[in-house]
Amino acid sequence: MIMKNALYLLVVIFCLSGCQNTSTKEYVIDKVNNDLAKAVRLIYMTDTDNSLDLSKCHPIDYFRTLTPPDDFGDAYECVAIRYQEGLLFSVDGSLAVYFFDNDKLTKNYGIISAVPTKDNYWLPAIITSDGRSAGYECIANGTNPLYFIVGLEQQRQKLIEMKVAFDPYALPLVEPIK
Amino acid sequence: MSYFFYYMCKKFLLTGLVMAAVCCLLSCNGGQDKVLSQVQFENYRSIKEVAEGKSLDRTKFVLPKDDSAFGKKLYSEKTICFTDVTSSQFGARTCTADIYENGVSIEVEGHKSYFDAAGMDMMPKEGEFTLTAMPSDIPNAPWQPAVIILEDETDFWIYTSLYNKGDGAHQRTQRVEGWYWEYAKRQGYKYKVLILN
Numbered sequence: 001m002i003m004k005n006a007l008y009l010l011v012v013i014f015c016l017s018g019c020q021n022t023s024t025k026e027y028v029i030d031k032v033n034n035d036l037a038k039a040v041r042l043i044y045m046t047d048t049d050n051s052l053d054l055s056k057c058h059p060i061d062y063f064r065t066l067t068p069p070d071d072f073g074d075a076y077e078c079v080a081i082r083y084q085e086g087l088l089f090s091v092d093g094s095l096a097v098y099f100f101d102n103d104k105l106t107k108n109y110g111i112i113s114a115v116p117t118k119d120n121y122w123l124p125a126i127i128t129s130d131g132r133s134a135g136y137e138c139i140a141n142g143t144n145p146l147y148f149i150v151g152l153e154q155q156r157q158k159l160i161e162m163k164v165a166f167d168p169y170a171l172p173l174v175e176p177i178k
Numbered sequence: 179m180s181y182f183f184y185y186m187c188k189k190f191l192l193t194g195l196v197m198a199a200v201c202c203l204l205s206c207n208g209g210q211d212k213v214l215s216q217v218q219f220e221n222y223r224s225i226k227e228v229a230e231g232k233s234l235d236r237t238k239f240v241l242p243k244d245d246s247a248f249g250k251k252l253y254s255e256k257t258i259c260f261t262d263v264t265s266s267q268f269g270a271r272t273c274t275a276d277i278y279e280n281g282v283s284i285e286v287e288g289h290k291s292y293f294d295a296a297g298m299d300m301m302p303k304e305g306e307f308t309l310t311a312m313p314s315d316i317p318n319a320p321w322q323p324a325v326i327i328l329e330d331e332t333d334f335w336i337y338t339s340l341y342n343k344g345d346g347a348h349q350r351t352q353r354v355e356g357w358y359w360e361y362a363k364r365q366g367y368k369y370k371v372l373i374l375n
Contacts, residue, residue, distance in 0.1 A: 040343065043228055044219035052219040099219060119229035120349075142224060 028062040031079045032097070035090040039097045043121075045104040045140075052099055058084040065113040065127060066158055067091055068136055068148040075150075075158040080112040080124070089114055091122050100124055106139045115148055241319055242281065242292040249279030257310035258369050259286060259321070259337070260358055265313075270362035273311040273321065277302050284311045284321050291319035293341045298323065299349075300340065312337040312352045324352070 036042070044052045061082040066075040080089035087105060090097040091114050102108055110126035115136050117123060123140040125148075138146035222228050245251075259273040274285040281294045282302070291314075295301050302309040307325055314322035324337040337352040362369070 041345075042219040044221050045223075045225070045228075046221055047223060049221060051221070097219075117225060117229065121225060121228055123225060140225060 024064055025062045028064055028079045028081060031064075031077075032081065032088065032090060035079070035092075035097050039090070039095055041096040043096055043098045044101075045098065046101045047103055048101075054088070054099075057086070060084060061112075063112045065111065067114050067116070067122075068134075068150045069158075070116065077162065078112075078114045078122075080114075082108060082112060087112060087124050089122070089124055094122060096121070098122065098124070100140065104141050106141050108139070115146055241316065242294055245276070245278060245281065245283055245292055247294070248281035248283075248292070252277045252279065253304050255308060257308055258362055258367055259311040259324075260352070260354055260362075262313045262352070270358070270365050270367050271311075272367075275302075275309040275311070275323070277304070277309060282309060282323055284309075284319075284323055286311050286321040289320055291316075291321065293319075293323055297341050297343050299343050300325075309340075310337065312339060312350065314339070315350070316341070322350070326354075 046052070059081050063078075063080040063082070065078050065080070067078050069075045076094075077092040078089060080087060086099055086101045087108055088097065088099045089112060105124065107126070110128070113125050113127050113136060114122040115125045115138050123138050123143060123146065125136040125138045125146075128135045128137075132151065134150050136148040136150070242248075254274065254276045257273045257275065259271050261268055261271065271286050276283045276285075279295075281292060282298070283290055283292050285291075302325075310324050310326055311321040312324040314320055316322055323340045325340055327336045327338060334356065335354040337354060339350040342349045
């Protein structure tokens, strides 16, 4: 009887603990859903003619980052989902959602964000940081190498506007708001 | 009796806990499928193909032939616009814009073109911003609807095309410098800022 009760409790604890740290995931899914509803372009980068069925893809990681600031100093929020099959992302205000097959990426690991093209489209990028600046490396296959280096201080104002406090699960590359 | 009460309470509690766990599991795993399963993406092989606008190619635009589907006409305004500075006949022109409930028309040099609201980035509202025209690459529309913006701390204005909803790559701009306005004055145009008298 004791064993049976303990088993019940273990199941409950296990299940509840599995729901921890999902705030980024939930936020990203909500945001992507919202962006999909507003989007006027859903862009699938692939070498196949097959249509994309996201319900058959396997999500791995969820990201919420800032893009490099534009000429006016404005950074935009980027949400991304890494799948086993590729990468989905959207940038706030762009009215487009992108999915890049793995074949269309030079790599599919690291922290995902996006960088702009001169035509006002967005390409996937990975970010690294030394604590003072963030480096964006474009990971779209077949494009010329594209890098951006951004002082994190530049992005602070955007974070204040977004009312985002530092959260390693939310915006991994930005300093805490003090 | 007390043993029965204790037994029922324990059963009730355990059942509740198990149900909570099951609900939690379902909510944790259901998000992805629920949200992202029914969307139709367009296939592209390169970002160049995207930027060239496979589906939003302006050279394939078919504009309305008249205003019959535009609903009630709301107001009209006359503004000053300019041909392309590189064209052989550079000069100022008069643009007459009619704003309807579901579209706009632009008339310059006797050529009138119609643009449905569905293709407009934004529809003008009286007193909010002024609709004018700029040279166009859309078939059968030598002029397209535009909005004008004064660049801060500079002496030039930017005409920005409006009939490119959701297609930023094909948004066109025309830089209008100070001497354009002087040139227009010499041609006899009388205007207050953008609006013709």
